Amino acid sequence: MSKAKQKGRGAEPAKKKAGIIAIVAAVVVAIIALIVWQSGILNRSKTAVIIGEESYPVGVAQVYYRSAYNQFMNTYGAYASSFGLDTSLPLDQQPYGEDGKTWADYFKDAGVEMMQRVIILSTKAKEEGVSLSEKSQAYLQDMKDQIKAYCVNNNITKATYFASYGTGVTEKLYFEQMENMLLADDYAAYWVDQQQYTDEEIQAYYNEHPDDFDAATYRYFFFNGTPETQTDENGNAVEATEEETAAAMEQAAAQAAEMEKRLKAGEDFTALAQEFAGEENAETYAEASASTMTDVTAASMNNANYKEWVFAEDRQEGDITVSEEAAGYYVLQFISSGRHEYPSMNVRQIFVAAKTLEDGTTITDEQLAATKAEAEALLAQWQSGDKTEDSFAALADNYTGDATVTGELYKQAGKSGLPSAVSNWVFAEGRQAGEAAVVEAENGSYIVYIVSEDMPYWMVQVKSTLQDEAYHTWYEEIKAQYPAEQVESGMRYVK
DSSP states (O other): OOHHHHHHHHHHHHHHHHHHHHHHHHHHHHHHHHHHHHHTHHHHHSEEEEETTEEEEHHHHHHHHHHHHHHHHHHHGGGGGGGTOOTTSOGGGSBOSSSSOBHHHHHHHHHHHHHHHHHHHHHHHHHTTOOOOHHHHHHHHHHHHHHHHHHHHTTOOHHHHHHTTOTTOOHHHHHHHHHHHHHHHHHHHHHHHHOOOOHHHHHHHHHHOGGGTOEEEEEEEEEEOSOOOEEOTTSOEEOOOHHHHHHHHHHHHHHHHHHHHHHHTTOOHHHHHHHHHOTTTGGGGSSGGGGEEEEEEGGGGTTOTTHHHHTOTTOOTTOEEEEEETTEEEEEEEEEEEOOOSEEEEEEEEEEEOOOOTTSSOOOHHHHHHHHHHHHHHHHHHHTTTOOHHHHHHHHHHOOSSEEEOOOEEEEEOGGGSOHHHHHHHTSTTOOTTOEEEEEETTEEEEEEEEEEEEEHHHHHHHHHHHHHHHHHHHHHHHTTSOEEEOHHHHTTOO
16 A cells, blocks of 8 residues: 555544544533523623613613512502502513503513613712712611521522522622612712702792692591492493482482581581491591591692682681582581691601511500510610710610611601601690600600701792702703613513
């Protein structure tokens, strides 16, 4: 055999070996690609949202998608079904609206809108050197501690816990976005607080919008003039005749006239409301609050026929009238109206929650008594010192018991801006700055400290409105500079 032939034949095994190596390499690459694909690495690295000139991957969008969903459920809870949402079914299989979108689309849109706001505001905060507040830092640390405890108690890793949030969500990414969310809120509050107005500016705005701030309090009881629903032999509702409707309205008018007459004779509104409600509904009206409208502004009463009567300049406390509506008659008794002239209050409070029984809901008188005793001991501890605002705040910071609210400052609080039990004490006649007390509530006790009086509450309301309008105008201008775009190739993995 010639050397040439020998050389040629010797090359064949080498070629075969090279081919085998190439095949093996291809298989290895395919296996690696499969592992990478199954791990979601490629998916989570895909761009899902573009805000301004910055691109954000699937994991970031996933955090806000879940946050939007959780926010919705925290707001509506058991009432979610009334919006057509079935929490037992996949969101992308449930229609939302009439444009072909699903509930998954709804929460994607809501999540991106939330994400846009957070990115804009947290970016502005960092540019201006606004850092996370102590309260937000404490909240973030508490969140981390709770997640850590949950993982330990359920014998799972943090990686497993955060993987449950969806594609691309890691512990690092999740807490980065949580910090951004808190920073965005802190910056919004900071920006709003920078907007200050003179007394003249506040007065001028009020003069232009009195209906937004003048509020009335009155008693009311409604006599329904709608006929009872009748059904045919098949159980279908039968529309009432004109005669039946007229008779029902006539009966309601007569009852309203009787109640009006008896009120003017001096009888009690609550007692009459119970009587006319009937035995089956009397308990509903046992408390005066059930038939009292409090602090209703003129702007919110546009559909009420009695608005003009309530806000008439010559209206006097105790005035009574009957107002005809489309479906019946209201009996009204005027109490007061006007803007809130009382001074707002700067208040600190610590809430000591009563411990519940094993079912998590029941609170006994003994538990409330124990909670009150604990709160009184804390108050006595504070009173034994210099009794200053700083020492009260320090008491709250150092307390490690069942306090669920720190001694943070509630600035320029109105009567409706505090828990009812606290408000009743704080706004009691003669209350002075520097006073402190334990105030009992249905689920625990508050330790309350009055820091100082502040501007009249109507001025607080006007200033707040001016600040909100300024913030809205400013944010919409900034938002236009950071347009948000969903990238379908990435958003398809958000679920």
